Every structure is written in C-alpha cells, then in structure tokens.
Amino acid sequence: MASFYERVYAITRQIPRGQVTTYGTIAALCGQPLASRAVGYALRALPPTSDVPWQRVINKQGKVSPRGGHERGEAALQRVLLEREGVVFDADDRVDLGRFGWEGPAGS
DNA sequence: GAGATGACGGGCT
C-alpha cells in the first residue's frame, strides 16, 4: 500500500485544469472521508514546484486555506494560479464550487 | 509508544 501521501497526490493529479476540489472530497476519494486534515497535512509538505496541482485544492468554504506564516505568499500564489486556469474568485475571494467544483473521476 | 500538530469540517454559542 502506498502511503496516504502518495494516494492524496495521485488524486490531486487527476483534478482537471480549471477546476477545484475540497480536502474533504479528496479524503473521500482516498476512502477516508474524515481524513480531511490529513489531506492538508500531505499537501503542506508538497513543494510549489511539484507536478501536483495542489493549487486546485481548497476548503469547503470555497476559499484558499490560510496556512500559518505564509510569508512567501503561497496563498496569494494559489489564487493567481487558479485565475490563470480560468477559475473565478468573487468579491470575498471565494470560488463557486457549484461551478468549478470537481467531485471526482465519476462525477463527470 | 505517547503527546502534540495542522493547507479541515461540522456544530454550537
């Protein structure tokens, strides 16, 4: 069995360009619907240069998660990357999950 | 092996 990390990355890599998903969704796709926190933990260790589109993973509020001490402006970078893919942020910096939300490979 | 941590989520105050 690949570690939880590997599983999370594998799923994150499947997120279509221009779409986003939530930690809870990824956790569910991993077979652990309650491991949303662990998902964040896995992505946290992922370098911005990774081939994994971590920027497409946001919280259920439709906002980028404010990780502590984001001095490198990674949260801001995430927003830019998404807008660059066509994802739209509203006045509250929120994404319309009903429109850009990805519910998994089966949720075409 | 035990305790603390965190890019979450849902519920209650």
Next chain:
DNA sequence: AAGCCCGCCATCT
C-alpha cells in the same frame, strides 16, 4: 455573521 470547540486522521517530535 463571526468565533470557539470538538472530533477525525496521518505524520512528526
């Protein structure tokens, strides 16, 4: 509406 607390899970120290 915003803030606080509790529960869940994998990893780290």
